[in-house]
Structures are given as structure tokens and as C-alpha cells.
Amino acid sequence: MHTGDDVALRVERLTVLFADLVESSQMLADDEIAGVRRIARLFADVTGAATDVGSGRLLERRGDGLIFLFRHAIDAANAASAIHRTAASFDAVNGSAFVFRIGLHCANVLDHDGVRFGLGLSICSRIASLALPGQSLVSTECRDELAGFAHLTLVDKGRCYIKGASDPIRVFELARRQGGMAAGSLPKSQVQTSVTLAVFPLSHLSLAPANESQNGAAVGDVYADLALQAFSRCTGIELISRLSSAAAARAVRSGAQLTTVISADYVLSGTWQQPAGDEYRFAVELMSTVDGRVVWHDSARATAVELLAPESQYFLRIVSEATHRIAGRELETSRTAPLPTVPTHSLVLSSISLMHRLGRDDFDSVLSLIExxxxxxxxHAVPHAWRARWHTFRVVQGWAHHDQRDHEQAKRESEMALALDDELSLVHAVAGSVAMSVKRDLPAALRHYERALSINPSDSLAWALKAAAHALDDDGAAALAAADRALTLSPHDPMRFLHESLAASACLTMHDFAGARNRAEASIRSNRAHYSSLRVAAIACELLGDHGAAARYIDELRREQPQYTVGAFLRASPKPAASDNRKLFADALLAAGLPA
Structure with missing residues (x-):
């Protein structure tokens, strides 16, 4: 609650949905009264469909548009789908072509005496104005809230200008995925730079008497053990021990307050049932211990064989979606709370998320968080490793004012991280990146990647960067295997666009130009600001004979990097410019329109 000048304002973080009816005036031309009545019935049906999906309510009707407010972005996304479905159904029944364009935006909404207002409402309506009929577009803030939901596809539409804003904003198309439901000798710091997670054994939902359900505890315990194994592969998350978590779970079920029996930032808990046969039904939720809020939940079925598989797809999905929700919440904390009060682990996760959005403003803001x-x-080695990564990425993206200065800073930070803790896979993954991109030393880079993977075989960043090293060494098969491993380990990772791009480079090295184009375009759909993907797509298209597409990708690349040339491409490689692949790719870039 904010007060001042005798005005009390309540501020609430909400997801705004603006649904705009397309070309309604044409529907009124023949019979205005009948048309108004049809639209009124449509709006009543649409309002019911949108508010039935979860936490939403209608704020107001504004002209031919409806504004809804939701507590959770996923409810707004589901509501958008419900609105489009309802309009299509209404069209079929009444014979009128009703179509909406929809915008979604997460923002602070102000409340004064029950009246809601704020800049976020206007931004949302302007995002909707960018949409095509039948399309839903979301802001970057909303995209971050939705990134962990496997049934949604978010396609980067690039930077767009909206009315009243001097700078463009990033927007993403929202769609539902087809098929349904991705230290040396110095002492280490004791500051918590990782999120802590406790996994409670699942409770058994059964009508059987206690003495007939003895395996209930066993199944719940096994689930917790398997989940802990899966989460142990994640960087940035520290796990409370199995026995400590089990003891805390028993105490909570006996009435104890959660925060008095365990020190963890998040708790994963839930229930299980066995409806029939060997299939189990699991309902789990991830709760923040800071405020008791459930930040993610999931309900799914799986067999014992699926759970116990060495690379269980069930647990891979659970880990991916849960960690994305954690990252999104920590990012929100770092942006809304005063910086001195933000937990250190929130700053680390926020830095990672913002760095890999590759929006220039977001990227520039990362350094202050890492500092x-x-x-x-x-x-502690972690901030030094991420500072090294930031300076390296800055040069790769063409954003450095003085490449040499950033190179030197990246080397210093990487060396400091290694001196502080050479038993962290992240430290060696970043050291390999510096060796590859800054020192032009491929053998040293590969040694660091192998060391990182010996420490943590499931470090997706190390696998991805190893793929890049193999691609630069013209070893396409090894590059593709490493890139695919990174993709398998990170189905919903914020860096997935990078992994797709590296897989595209691997295909290019193997002269699988169609595969390179498909992979590069998948990366571009996720993040158009990763310029390497545009370059690979241009090369692949040119070598496939699609000069028009190649030229378009070069045009987009040059809009973002006007100084980029074929010569810069050749200088960036640790391989000799005269190597067969480098010459082939350079000639393709030249033919597609990139200046020499």
C-alpha cells in the first residue's frame, strides 16, 4: 500500500489481457441493431470462457475490446486460447466472422478505491494492436512467466514499435504446441549463491486402511529419491539431504510450521495414487517458503518403468519446468525489491536469465547485478565466472566498444574463478569459452569442457560450448552429438536457443544444409537477437540455393550489426581462414550480401 497526498494506492503485480474484436464496424453496416446484439452475446460468451480458466476477472469493456486481469500468466495464456476458441465456435453457430487479436503483458496495476489503472494497461492494448487477426502476442515480461510450460510455444517476433514509446519492445507469438505436452588454495565464500530446494516424500491418497497401504510410504520415498537425483544435475540449485527433508515432512504433517523445521528456499511436495495397473498418478507442487505461495504445480501419470529409466523423461520435464519457475520468480524478486534486500541467489539467477535474453538493455543491466x-x-567463484561469460558474450554479440579490453577482462575473471574453485563445472565451462573465443586455443577449450563434464556430466552449458569447439574444429559429428546432448538436458532452458544454434553450426560443418537451416530457424524463433543463428541460417539458405531467404537473414543481421563483414567472420575463428569449410561459408555470406 502506497500513501501520500491523502491518496492511498494499492499496487499489485498482475497479467493483463486485452482482447480486441477485429473489424466490428463492418458487421454493423447491414443491420446495426442486430449486429450490436450479436456482439453483446459474443462478449458475454467470451467473458465467461476467459474467467472460467482460473484467476481472472473482467476489468472493463473499452470500445470493441475487453480488458481482463489475472493473478497468474498461465491463466491469462489459457484464457487467450479460450477466447479464440469461443469466437470460432460462436462464428460457426451464428454465421458471423468474429475474430480477436489479443495482447498479454505482466505489469504493476494500481488500485485506488477499486479503480484499476496503470501504464501496463495501455502497453497491453498496444501489444494487441500489433497482432494479426486470430493471433496472441505477449511481452517479454509475460514470456518469462510462461517459459516453463511445455504445452506452449513462444515465437520471438523481434522488436516492434508501439504508440507512445520511443524505443521498440520485444514481442512473442503465443501458441499451443501441437500434440500436447524441454578452487584452488583460497578459501571458499560461505555466501549462498544457489537456491536451496527440499524434496518431500509424496503422500499416498488412498481409501485403504493404513495396514493395507504399507507400500504407500515406500513409493513416496522412492519418488523423492529419484527427484533428488534428477535435480542434482542442475547448476544453481543446492539440495537439502533426503533424510532432513523426510524428517521435515513428518514434522509439517504433524502440525509444525514449515520454516521452523527446514531451511530451504523452495519445497517440492505432493501426492500420488495408483488408479489401476502399474500406472501411477502424481500431483506435485513447488512452494516458496518465503511467502508460502505455490509457484508451479503439475499433474501427470507415469509407470514405474518410466520413472526408473536412466534418462527418465518424466523427471527431466519436472526438473526443467520447476527450475524455470524458480528462475522466473527470482528474476521478479531482483527487479521489484530494493537491491540490498534481494537474496544473493536471486541476483545470480536473475543475471543468468537477463544475460541470455540478449536484449541490449537487459544485457547491460546484468553487470550491476553480478557486481x-x-x-x-x-x-566465491560464481560471480567471477559469470563476469567472464558476460565480457565474452559482449564481444561475440558485437556490443563491445573495445574488444581487447573485454577480452582482457574475460581472461582475468576466468583465471580468478579457477583460482577460487576449480571443482565447479561452471568455472571450467566458462574457462573453455574464454580459451575458445578470446585466446583462440581450441585444445585448451576442449580440455576445460572435458573437465567440466567430469565434474557434472549433466552440465548443459558445457555440452553446448563443447559442441561449438568441435564445430570450429570441423568435427561435425562430435559437435552434433554434444549439441543434441545439451538440448536433451535443457528442454525449457533460457539458453536453449544457443543450443539450437550450435546444433545448426554442427549440421553446417557436416554439410547437412537443410538440417542447419531447420535448427537455425528454430533458434531464431526463440530469440532473434542471437546473431550467430542469423549468420548460420543465411549460410545454409545460400548453400541450399534459396538466395532470397539468405539475403533476408543478412539484412536482419546487418540491421543489428551494421559493421559486420565477411572479414570479421573469418577473423573470429581460431581455424585458418583458408580451411575448406571457412572458405565455403565465407563465400556463401558474400553471395548472400554481406560486405567483404
Whole structure:
């Protein structure tokens, strides 16, 4: 609650949905009264469909548009689908072509005496104005909230200008996925740079007497063990021990307050049932212990064989979606709370998320967050590793004012991270990146990647960067195998666009130009700001004979990097410019329109 000048304002973070009816005036031309009545019935049906899906309510009708507010972005996304379905159904019944264009945006909404207002409402309506009929577009803020939901597809539409804003904003098309439901000798710092997670054994939902359900506890315990194994592969998450979590779960079920029996940032808990045969039904939820809010939940079926598989797709999905929700919440915390009060682990996760959005403003803001982590944890390797990664990425994206200065900074930060803790896979993954991109030393890079993977065989960043090294070494088969491993380990990772791009480079090295184009375009759909993907797509299209598509990708690349040339492409490689592949790719870029 904010007060001042005798005005009390309540501020609430909500998802705004603006649904705009397309070309309604044409529907009124023949019979205005009948048309108004049809539209009124349509709006009543649409309102019912939108508010039935979850936490939403209708705020107001504004002209031919409806504004809804939702507590959760996923409810707004489901409501958008419900609106489009309802309009199509209404069209079939009444014979009128009703279509909506929809915008979604997460923002702070102000409340004064029950009246809601704020800049977020206007931004949302302007996002909707960019949509095509039947399309839903979402802002970057909303995209971050939705990234972990496997049944949704979010396609980067690039930067767009909206009325009243001097700078363009990133928008994403929202669609539902077809087929249904991706240290040396120095002492280490004691500052917490990772999120802590406790996994409770699942409770058994059964009508059987206690003495007839003895295997209930066993199944719940096994689930917790398997989940812990799966989460142990994640960087940035520390796990509370199995026995400590089980003891805390028993205490909570006996009435104890959660925060008095366990020190964890998040708790994964839930229930299981066995409806029939060997199939189990699991309902799990992820709760923040800070405020008791459930930040993610899931309900799914799986057999014992599926759970116990060495690479269980069930647990891979659970881990991917849960970690994405954690990252989204920590990012929100870092942006809305005063910086001195933000937990260090929130700053680390926020830095990672913002760095890999590759929006220039987001990227530039990362360094101040990492600096704050370094101030709090001067003897911890993690902030030094991410600072090295930031300086390296800055040069790769063409955003550095002085490449040499960033190169030197990246080397210093990487060396400091190695001195502080050479038993972290992240430290070696970043050291390999510096060796590859800054020092032009491929053998050293590969040694670091192998070391990272010996520490943590499931480090998706190390696998992805290893793929890049193999591609630069013209070893396409090894590059593709490493890139596919990274993709398998990160079905919903914020860096997935990078993994797709590296897989495309691997295909290019193997002269699988169609595969390279498909993979590069998948990366571009997720993040158009990753310029390497545009370059690979242009090369692949040119070598496939599609000069028009190649030229379009070069045009887009040059809009973002006007100084980029074929010569810069050749200088960036640790391989000799005269190597067969480098010459082939350089000639393709030249033919597609990139200046020499």
C-alpha cells in the first residue's frame, strides 16, 4: 500500500489481457441493431470462457475490446486460447466472422478505491494492436512467466514499435504446441549463491486402511529419491539431504510450521495414487517458503518403468519446468525489491536469465547485478565466472566498444574463478569459452569442457560450448552429438536457443544444409537477437540455393550489426581462414550480401 497526498494506492503485480474484436464496424453496416446484439452475446460468451480458466476477472469493456486481469500468466495464456476458441465456435453457430487479436503483458496495476489503472494497461492494448487477426502476442515480461510450460510455444517476433514509446519492445507469438505436452588454495565464500530446494516424500491418497497401504510410504520415498537425483544435475540449485527433508515432512504433517523445521528456499511436495495397473498418478507442487505461495504445480501419470529409466523423461520435464519457475520468480524478486534486500541467489539467477535474453538493455543491466554478488561473496567463484561469460558474450554479440579490453577482462575473471574453485563445472565451462573465443586455443577449450563434464556430466552449458569447439574444429559429428546432448538436458532452458544454434553450426560443418537451416530457424524463433543463428541460417539458405531467404537473414543481421563483414567472420575463428569449410561459408555470406 502506497500513501501520500491523502491518496492511498494499492499496487499489485498482475497479467493483463486485452482482447480486441477485429473489424466490428463492418458487421454493423447491414443491420446495426442486430449486429450490436450479436456482439453483446459474443462478449458475454467470451467473458465467461476467459474467467472460467482460473484467476481472472473482467476489468472493463473499452470500445470493441475487453480488458481482463489475472493473478497468474498461465491463466491469462489459457484464457487467450479460450477466447479464440469461443469466437470460432460462436462464428460457426451464428454465421458471423468474429475474430480477436489479443495482447498479454505482466505489469504493476494500481488500485485506488477499486479503480484499476496503470501504464501496463495501455502497453497491453498496444501489444494487441500489433497482432494479426486470430493471433496472441505477449511481452517479454509475460514470456518469462510462461517459459516453463511445455504445452506452449513462444515465437520471438523481434522488436516492434508501439504508440507512445520511443524505443521498440520485444514481442512473442503465443501458441499451443501441437500434440500436447524441454578452487584452488583460497578459501571458499560461505555466501549462498544457489537456491536451496527440499524434496518431500509424496503422500499416498488412498481409501485403504493404513495396514493395507504399507507400500504407500515406500513409493513416496522412492519418488523423492529419484527427484533428488534428477535435480542434482542442475547448476544453481543446492539440495537439502533426503533424510532432513523426510524428517521435515513428518514434522509439517504433524502440525509444525514449515520454516521452523527446514531451511530451504523452495519445497517440492505432493501426492500420488495408483488408479489401476502399474500406472501411477502424481500431483506435485513447488512452494516458496518465503511467502508460502505455490509457484508451479503439475499433474501427470507415469509407470514405474518410466520413472526408473536412466534418462527418465518424466523427471527431466519436472526438473526443467520447476527450475524455470524458480528462475522466473527470482528474476521478479531482483527487479521489484530494493537491491540490498534481494537474496544473493536471486541476483545470480536473475543475471543468468537477463544475460541470455540478449536484449541490449537487459544485457547491460546484468553487470550491476553480478557486481553486487561479487561484493557480497568476494571469495566465491560464481560471480567471477559469470563476469567472464558476460565480457565474452559482449564481444561475440558485437556490443563491445573495445574488444581487447573485454577480452582482457574475460581472461582475468576466468583465471580468478579457477583460482577460487576449480571443482565447479561452471568455472571450467566458462574457462573453455574464454580459451575458445578470446585466446583462440581450441585444445585448451576442449580440455576445460572435458573437465567440466567430469565434474557434472549433466552440465548443459558445457555440452553446448563443447559442441561449438568441435564445430570450429570441423568435427561435425562430435559437435552434433554434444549439441543434441545439451538440448536433451535443457528442454525449457533460457539458453536453449544457443543450443539450437550450435546444433545448426554442427549440421553446417557436416554439410547437412537443410538440417542447419531447420535448427537455425528454430533458434531464431526463440530469440532473434542471437546473431550467430542469423549468420548460420543465411549460410545454409545460400548453400541450399534459396538466395532470397539468405539475403533476408543478412539484412536482419546487418540491421543489428551494421559493421559486420565477411572479414570479421573469418577473423573470429581460431581455424585458418583458408580451411575448406571457412572458405565455403565465407563465400556463401558474400553471395548472400554481406560486405567483404
Amino acid at each position: 553486487r554478488v561479487a561484493e557480497r561473496a568476494p571469495r
